[in-house]
Each structure stands twice: as C-alpha cells, then as structure tokens.
Amino acid sequence: MKKIINAPDKVIQDMIEGMRLASPDIRILPGTSVIVRADAPVKGKVGLISGGGSGHEPAHGGFVGTGMLDAACAGDVFTSPSVDQMMEAVRAVDSGQGVLIIAKNYTGDNLNFDMAMELLADEGIRTEKVVVHDDIAVEESPNTTGRRGVAGTVLVQKVAAACAEQGNDLETVKRAAQDAADHVRTFGFALSPCTIPSVGKPSFSLAEDEMELGTGIHGEAGVKRMKVPGARALAEQMTEAILKDMPVESGEEVCVLVNGMGATPLMELYIIYKEVHSLLTERGIKIAKAYVGEYMTSLEMAGASVSVMKLDEKRKQYLLAPADTLGFKQFASKQSEV
Amino acid sequence: MKKIINAPDKVIQDMIEGMRLASPDIRILPGTSVIVRADAPVKGKVGLISGGGSGHEPAHGGFVGTGMLDAACAGDVFTSPSVDQMMEAVRAVDSGQGVLIIAKNYTGDNLNFDMAMELLADEGIRTEKVVVHDDIAVEESPNTTGRRGVAGTVLVQKVAAACAEQGNDLETVKRAAQDAADHVRTFGFALSPCTIPSVGKPSFSLAEDEMELGTGIHGEAGVKRMKVPGARALAEQMTEAILKDMPVESGEEVCVLVNGMGATPLMELYIIYKEVHSLLTERGIKIAKAYVGEYMTSLEMAGASVSVMKLDEKRKQYLLAPADTLGFKQFASKQSEV
Numbered sequence: 021m022k023k024i025i026n027a028p029d030k031v032i033q034d035m036i037e038g039m040r041l042a043s044p045d046i047r048i049l050p051g052t053s054v055i056v057r058a059d060a061p062v063k064g065k066v067g068l069i070s071g072g073g074s075g076h077e078p079a080h081g082g083f084v085g086t087g088m089l090d091a092a093c094a095g096d097v098f099t100s101p102s103v104d105q106m107m108e109a110v111r112a113v114d115s116g117q118g119v120l121i122i123a124k125n126y127t128g129d130n131l132n133f134d135m136a137m138e139l140l141a142d143e144g145i146r147t148e149k150v151v152v153h154d155d156i157a158v159e160e161s162p163n164t165t166g167r168r169g170v171a172g173t174v175l176v177q178k179v180a181a182a183c184a185e186q187g188n189d190l191e192t193v194k195r196a197a198q199d200a201a202d203h204v205r206t207f208g209f210a211l212s213p214c215t216i217p218s219v220g221k222p223s224f225s226l227a228e229d230e231m232e233l234g235t236g237i238h239g240e241a242g243v244k245r246m247k248v249p250g251a252r253a254l255a256e257q258m259t260e261a262i263l264k265d266m267p268v269e270s271g272e273e274v275c276v277l278v279n280g281m282g283a284t285p286l287m288e289l290y291i292i293y294k295e296v297h298s299l300l301t302e303r304g305i306k307i308a309k310a311y312v313g314e315y316m317t318s319l320e321m322a323g324a325s326v327s328v329m330k331l332d333e334k335r336k337q338y339l340l341a342p343a344d345t346l347g348f349k350q351f352a353s354k355q356s357e358v
Numbered sequence: 359m360k361k362i363i364n365a366p367d368k369v370i371q372d373m374i375e376g377m378r379l380a381s382p383d384i385r386i387l388p389g390t391s392v393i394v395r396a397d398a399p400v401k402g403k404v405g406l407i408s409g410g411g412s413g414h415e416p417a418h419g420g421f422v423g424t425g426m427l428d429a430a431c432a433g434d435v436f437t438s439p440s441v442d443q444m445m446e447a448v449r450a451v452d453s454g455q456g457v458l459i460i461a462k463n464y465t466g467d468n469l470n471f472d473m474a475m476e477l478l479a480d481e482g483i484r485t486e487k488v489v490v491h492d493d494i495a496v497e498e499s500p501n502t503t504g505r506r507g508v509a510g511t512v513l514v515q516k517v518a519a520a521c522a523e524q525g526n527d528l529e530t531v532k533r534a535a536q537d538a539a540d541h542v543r544t545f546g547f548a549l550s551p552c553t554i555p556s557v558g559k560p561s562f563s564l565a566e567d568e569m570e571l572g573t574g575i576h577g578e579a580g581v582k583r584m585k586v587p588g589a590r591a592l593a594e595q596m597t598e599a600i601l602k603d604m605p606v607e608s609g610e611e612v613c614v615l616v617n618g619m620g621a622t623p624l625m626e627l628y629i630i631y632k633e634v635h636s637l638l639t640e641r642g643i644k645i646a647k648a649y650v651g652e653y654m655t656s657l658e659m660a661g662a663s664v665s666v667m668k669l670d671e672k673r674k675q676y677l678l679a680p681a682d683t684l685g686f687k688q689f690a691s692k693q694s695e696v
Contacts, residue, residue: 022549022569022660024626026589026633031625034589038628041635042648077624211360231360251364251372283621285657286415286685287369288362290376295364297379310380312684314652319623320660322360346650347624349687 021220028217032074032094036081043346045085049108053094053101055081060090060113066184066193067091067113070122070177071106072129073098075216076237078347079174079316087343087350088181090119097216097319098238100128106136110147118146118190122177122197124169125153148190150197152176154206154327156265157234157243170237171279171316172204172327175339178348182338200335205266207258208325210235211248212283214318233257237281237318251288255295258326263303266330270304273331275339280314283322289313296326308336315347359558366555370412370432374419381684383423387446391432391439393419398428398451404522404531405429405451408460408515409444410467411436413554414575416685417512417654425681425688426519428457435554435657436576438466444474448485456484456528460515460535462507463491486528488535490514492544492665494603495572495581508575509617509654510542510665513677516686520676538673543604545596546663548573549586550621552656571595575619575656589626593633596664601641604668608642611669613677618652621660627651634664646674653685 025031032053039055040048047058054071061067070080071093080092090113093101110119121137123129130151137147153164154172161168180197188196210232213222223239226232234242249257268274278293280286293312300307308331316325329335342352363369370391377393378386385396392409399405408418409431418430428451431439448457459475461467468489475485491502492510499506518535526534548570551560561577564570572580587595606612616631618624631650638645646669654663667673680690 022567022586024549024586024589024592024622024662025629031629034629034632035625036628038630038632038635038650041645042628042631042650075623075625077628082624211362229360248360248362251362254362282623283658283660284362285413285620285655286420286652287373287413287657290374290380290415291363291369291372292376293380294372294376297376307379312376312380314624317623319625320621322621322658324362344689349689351682351687351689 021215023217025217031217032096036094039081039346049112052105052108054091054105054109055084055094056091056112057084061115062090063115064117064187065115066117066190067115067119068181068184069109069113069119071095071101071109072124072126073100075319076316082347083177083345085345087185087341088177088345088348100132103132103136106133107140110136110140110145114145120180120190120193120197121147121149122173122180123149123151124173125151125166126163126169127165146190148194150194150201152201154204155236156205156261157207161236161240163240168236170206170208171277171325172206172329174315175204175275175277175327175329176200178343179335179338182341185341196338200329203335204327204329205262206325206327207261208235208323209233210281210321210323212322213239214282214321235323237316239318239321251291252295255292255299259296259299262326262328268305268330273306273308273336274300275309275329275331276307277311277315277327279316279325279327281321281323282317283320284324286313289324292324309339359553361555363555369555370434374432377419377684387450390443390446392429392443392447393422393432394429394450395422399453400428401453402455402525403453404455404526404528405453405457406460406519406522407447407451407457409433409439409447410462410464411438413657414654420685421515421683423683425523425679426515426683426686438470441470441474444471445478448474448478448483452483458518458528458531458535459485459487460511460518461487461489462511463489463504464501464507465503484528486532488532488539490539492542493574494543494545494599499574499578501578506574508544508546509615509663510544510667512653513542513613513615513665513667514538516681517673517676520679523679534676538667541673542665542667543600544663544665545599546573546661547571548619548659548661550660551577552620552659573661575654577656577659589629590633593630593637597634597637600664600666606643606668611644611646611674612638613647613667613669614645615649615653615665617654617663617665619659619661620655621658622662624651627662630662647677
C-alpha cells in the first residue's frame with residue numbers, strides 16, 4: 021500500500037485537522053470528527069447536514085460552508101459515522117428551525133441517521149431526512165436496500181442548501197431536496213480499485229485492459245466487466261442508461277456532473293463531458309450547468325461517473341446560487357448553456 | 359494503457375472542447391488549442407497569458423478567466439505549444455496595454471515564447487515574460503537550464519493576475535510577477551509514474567514500497583528513491599528543504615500550496631498539509647492562506663508537491679483577491695490564518 025499517511029488509524033483525525041487548518045470558515049466539534057460551519061448555528065436558517073464514510077473527499081466535509089452544508093459527519097473510511105456524531109452535528113447546527121439530513125442510500129448510514137433522529141426528537145429537536153439513491157447501475161447491493169447513493173448527492177445538497185439559505189422552512193427545504201433527489205440519476209465505472217488504509221490491499225482487481233461498468237463508490241461490484249472502450253462509446257452507454265431510466269424531452273434543461281473517482285485525470289473527465297454534452301444536445305436537451313471534477317471520490321480509484329439532474333426553474337435557480345466551501349465554490353449567476 | 363479517450367492524437371482538442379462546453383466564460387481561438395477569456399481583450403487591462411504542454415490540468419486552460427489568465431496555450435501532452443499558438447494568444451488578449459507571459463522554466467516553452475515575443479514586437483505588440491523556476495529539488499534537468507518551473511507557477515499567476523485586474527501597467531504587472539516568482543519554492547515527490555497517451559506506457563517504474571523524491575511534473579528523475587515514509591517525515595524533508603533554500607523568519611507570513619499530481623487522494627493532501635502547517639507554525643511562521651488540491655497535475659501520477667510563497671502586504675493582497683475560473687475559484691477576503 022502506497023499512501024502518505026501517519027498511521028491507518030489516524031487518517032480521519034489528521035485529514036479533518038488538515039481541512040480545518042486550510043479554512044477559517046469551518047471548525048471541528050471537540051472530540052469528534054464532525055466538521056461544522058464556523059458560524060453555526062446560523063440564526064433563522066434550517067440546518068443542513070450530511071455525512072457518511074470517509075474516503076469520498078471533498079464529500080462531505082469539504083462541502084461545509086456558505087451555500088452548502090452546515091455540518092458533515094466523517095466516519096471511518098467507507099464506514100458509517102456513529103449515532104453520537106450525527107446527534108452532535110445536528111445539535112451544533114440547529115438554530116431552532118430544525119435540521120435536514122441528506123444521506124446517501126447505504127444501510128449503515130441510514131440506520132444510524134434514523135436512530136439519531138429518534139433520540140433527537142426526544143430532546144425536542146426537529147429533523148427530517150432525504151435519502152439519495154441516484155445510482156442506476158444496480159438495483160440492490162451488499163450494503164444497500166434499493167439503489168445506492170453516489171455523486172448525484174452533491175447536486176441534491178446544493179439544491180437543498182440554496183433553498184435553506186433563502187430562509188425557507190424545514191418542510192420546504194425537505195421538499196426541495198426530495199424533488200432534487202427524484203430528478204437525478206448517475207452511472208459510473210472503474211478502471212482500477214482503491215485501497216482502504218486499514219486493510220492495506222486493493223478491494224478488487226481488474227486486468228490490464230479491463231474496466232468495470234457500474235462500480236460503486238466503495239468498490240462494490242458493478243454490472244459487467246469489459247475491455248476499455250473509447251470515450252464516445254462509454255459516454256453513450258452511460259448517457260443512454262440514464263435517459264432510459266429518466267426520460268428527458270427535447271427542449272428540457274439539465275445539469276451534468278462528470279465526477280472523477282480519484283485517479284482519473286481532469287483531461288479524461290473533460291473528454292467524457294464533451295461526449296456527454298454532444299449526446300445530450302443531439303437529443304435537443306439543454307445543458308444549463310455543468311460540473312467537471314472530483315466531488316465524490318473513492319480514494320485513489322480510477323474511474324468516473326456521469327450524473328444528470330433534470331431542471332425546472334426552481335432547481336436551476338438553487339443550483340446556480342453561490343456557494344463557498346473548500347470543495348465547492350461557485351459565484352452567483354454562472355451558467356454554461358451552450 | 360487505461361485511459362478514457364477517443365484517440366491519442368485527439369486528446370487535446372477533445373479536452374479543450376470539453377472545457378469550453380463546461381464554461382460560458384471561455385472560448386477557443388478557431389483552428390488552435392488556445393483558450394481565451396470570452397471577454398478578451400479586456401479594455402484597459404494588461405493581458406496575462408501562460409501555457410505549456412498539456413497533462414497538467416487544470417493548469418493552464420482551467421485558469422483562464424476573471425482574476426487569473428486571459429489566455430492559455432495548450433501544447434500536446436508534455437510538449438511546448440507552437441510559436442504560432444503563442445502569437446495568436448497574445449494577439450487575442452492585447453488591449454493595447456501589452457501582454458505579460460508567465461512561463462514555467464522548460465527549455466522548449468522558453469525558446470518558443472522568446473521567438474513569439476520577437477515576432478510580436480515586429481507587429482508592434484509589447485510583451486514581457488517572467489519565468490518561474492520554483493522547483494528546488496534539482497538544479498538542472500534534461501529539459502531545463504536551471505531549476506524547473508512547477509506548481510508554484512500557479513501562485514505567481516494569481517499574484518500577477520490580481521495586479522493586472524487592478525489596472526496596473528505592464529511594467530508593474532511584470533514586477534509583481536517577478537517578485538512573486540522570487541519568493542516561491544516547491545518540492546515534490548512521486549509514488550507512481552504517468553503514461554503519455556501517445557506513448558502508451560508508463561514513463562518510469564517504482565517498486566511497490568518505493569517513492570521518488572523530487573520528481574518533476576513530467577516524470578523527470580528526482581533526487582533519490584526511498585521507502586515510503588510517514589506523512590510527518592515526508593513533510594519534514596520537503597518543508598526543511600524549502601526553508602533552507604528560502605529562509606522564512608518567525609513572524610513572517612506565507613502561503614502554502616499542497617498540490618496533488620493526479621492520483622493522490624485529497625485525504626492524503628490534507629494530511630500532508632496538516633504536517634506542513636505544524637512544521638511551519640512551530641517555527642513561528644504564519645500561514646495566511648492555504649490551497650490544498652489539484653492545480654498542476656501530471657496526468658495520473660500519484661504524488662504531490664508542497665509550495666511555500668513568502669508574503670508581504672502586496673503579495674498577500676493579490677493572492678487573496680477574487681478569481682473565478684474552472685480550476686481556481688476564490689471569493690474575496692478569504693484567508694485562513696490560524
């Protein structure tokens with residue numbers, strides 16, 4: 021295992037300490053690995069938290085800040101945060117307006133978030149939860165009932181956060197998040213595995229000319245292994261699968277996220293995006309906004325995913341709102357319709 | 359070779375087309391691989407361009423936009439752009455105030471930029487050039503006379519760009535860039551090689567437990583090979599080498615850039631940053647601003663570099679100025695002194 025770390029059991033604390041030292045806008049709740057907006061709780065605003073196993077950076081700790089999350093719970097690598105951490109996160113960001121939890125669909129995360137919500141209700145803290153299951157590659161997986169939650173979660177967080185920043189109440193923010201979750205689909209692939217520091221060896225193996233279609237963000241098995249195709253052919257497979265699952269009519273607007281899993285060069289992500297853009301515009305679909313980069317990674321896995329979110333005026337407005345966090349910065353009114 | 363591309367000879371055009379389609383703020387000069395601010399030439403502003411071989415994305419095409427570059431010439435992978443491309447870039451961004459070229463120190467880039475400058479002078483276009491040679495690992499390399507220019511170049515571009523945005527003249531912008539270049543040092547390492555698409559096989563090899571200290575951003579040989587140390591020990595070697603080359607007194611301020619080469623997880627970059635931060639603050643050095651992420655990559659190389667720029671009030675002010683490009687976004691007045 022080639023990793024620049026101090027020790028496998030120190031990676032989370034070392035990492036979040038590094039994040040804190042890189043930004044004056046976040047702090048860490050003492051004794052936890054919960055990253056919180058420095059100005060939390062934000063008066064009059066619904067709190068927004070997320071979390072899950074680490075190893076997906078910048079998700080989710082890198083998204084804490086203005087226009088995105090109020091807090092993120094960082095579990096061990098690919099392991100759910102504890103119920104206690106989730107409760108601490110919620111308490112730290114609740115300004116009295118309640119807190120929305122956005123979870124990727126993984127069984128461990130969901131069980132713990134549900135238990136935290138029950139216990140918080142006893143304390144009189146209102147919470148709601150929206151679960152994202154955007155990954156259309158598989159219907160079930162060893163760690164999931166139903167579809168997995170992957171990179172599309174970032175877009176759901178962005179929409180919900182903008183809704184919350186505008187002063188809407190918990191029900192409205194939840195509705196916006198659920199609406200965003202209902203309109204996003206993702207399909208990914210892997211060219212190489214990744215290595216969990218405490219395990220020390222790769223989670224699976226692929227032949228020199230082989231890739232896997234539909235791999236999950238923890239290296240969970242996908243739908244098939246195949247020779248590495250050209251960018252156009254691969255973009256076609258992913259885009260068509262997404263549009264089959266979520267039809268988008270000519271004239272409708274979407275947001276596209278081409279997300280790198282960790283080791284795939286930005287060069288290739290932009291090449292994939294070019295092909296996805298071409299495939300969508302050939303169908304008359306308008307791309308109102310595109311994100312190309314690393315948002316939801318899997319340590320040093322090589323691979324990427326394509327997410328498409330259908331937009332209406334409201335989702336579009338929320339997506340285009342500004343955000344200023346370590347891993348997601350966006351000035352207002354930027355859009356890339358072309 | 360596992361790469362998601364259409365063909366090795368199409369990667370540059372496909373990539374820059376993808377970048378253009380992802381941002382309404384840039385355009386490509388027809389028939390070239392020159393990326394230009396959509397609003398260039400910006401009236402009354404000194405133009406700022408850079409360029410070099412591709413494969414270092416987001417450098418430099420991803421830095422074209424407000425608060426950073428006016429144009430970037432994208433050569434083939436790890437290959438200098440042509441004289442023609444450089445001339446086209448300068449012509450496209452010159453508003454009559456002249457154009458500053460910021461080059462990484464590589465022989466090919468410099469020869470071509472120099473020739474372009476001579477030919478542009480005949481057309482009556484004023485240009486100046488600042489060469490960055492921040493890499494302290496080696497004094498000479500096969501592609502360089504003197505030290506190589508690497509990730510610190512991004513900080514020099516940021517400083518020069520902010521100076522230009524404020525309406526300063528060509529001489530002043532050049533002085534700001536030279537001053538920034540004089541105060542930045544970088545030291546890097548590699549854990550794995552990268553593969554140039556047209557070559558199809560890795561540029562060098564490393565044993566399973568081995569890393570190379572001082573590797574260049576094209577995989578040029580570094581100073582030594584060694585077992586992979588802990589993050590603290592590695593940060594110490596790099597930080598001490600930098601401070602030996604450029605002494606920084608207790609109480610002085612610096613900017614730190616921990617730059618990922620391509621395949622190293624953000625998790626490890628933040629762990630490295632935590633150690634660098636600790637080593638600097640133990641010496642009483644203040645970190646006014648930190649950047650942790652991928653700014654100057656080497657395709658899918660695993661590894662990272664640490665850059666330190668000494669700050670005075672002016673350099674600090676320029677660094678903290680806003681910028682809005684694909685690969686470098688920064689809101690105003692953000693600083694992370696801790």
